[in-house]
Amino acid sequence: GDIFVRDLQAGTTTLVSINRQGTAGGRGGESYEPQISADGRFVIFTSYATDLVENYTAGDQGLFIRDLLAGTTTLVVSGVNCNIIVNKQQVGVHPADSRCEVRDYGPLISADGHYLAFTTQTPLASNDDGNISCYLRDLYTGTYSLISVNYAGATATGSSGALGISADGRFVLFVSDASDIAPQQSSKFYSGA
Numbered sequence: 001g002d003i004f005v006r007d008l009q010a011g012t013t014t015l016v017s018i019n020r021q022g023t024a025g026g027r028g029g030e031s032y033e034p035q036i037s038a039d040g041r042f043v044i045f046t047s048y049a050t051d052l053v054e055n056y057t058a059g060d061q062g063l064f065i066r067d068l069l070a071g072t073t074t075l076v077v078s079g080v081n082c083n084i085i086v087n088k089q090q091v092g093v094h095p096a097d098s099r100c101e102v103r104d105y106g107p108l109i110s111a112d113g114h115y116l117a118f119t120t121q122t123p124l125a126s127n128d129d130g131n132i133s134c135y136l137r138d139l140y141t142g143t144y145s146l147i148s149v150n151y152a153g154a155t156a157t158g159s160s161g162a163l164g165i166s167a168d169g170r171f172v173l174f175v176s177d178a179s180d181i182a183p184q185q186s187s188k189f190y191s192g193a
Helices: none
Strands: 004-007 012-015 031-036 042-047 062-067 072-078 115-120 133-138 144-146 160-165 172-176 189-192
Touching (some): 062 115, 072 115, 115 160
Parallel strands (some): 133 160
Antiparallel strands (some): 042 062, 062 072, 115 133, 172 189
């Protein structure tokens, strides 16, 4: 299906999962799991649509952000074999790919719309070893930061999932089965800053 935002004060409805020509909903796959920033400017969502942004026709599950003010859609990251870990377990997963693993973590947008915390198995940092990891994307600069690192600054030795983000994006709460995140850990819930 497509994703829409309803402005209750203005009485208008806007198509969020719109194709790059701005004429219709995305083609080639479902869009789902939307979240909106507190100010209503940004909507993040996952999609299999192949025509939301330029030069993207892979059809893999992608994480997108739509800037409703600027009228632009940006691909944050695309996943191969469902490597984007989405927020709910009832998402549309390609049944032909039994290797697809869906977890109950992220994506999450900060209240100010500046940062996006998400979970993926796609390595986006040079120190990521391919485990399911937490990332923070600065939506203003387009840069990625690996959040689920161990106490030495290297990628953690287990899988992690983003659970929360502070209003200003300074803190990201995540869970991990890694044993090397904190020197004296006894819990699997962490806050990264």
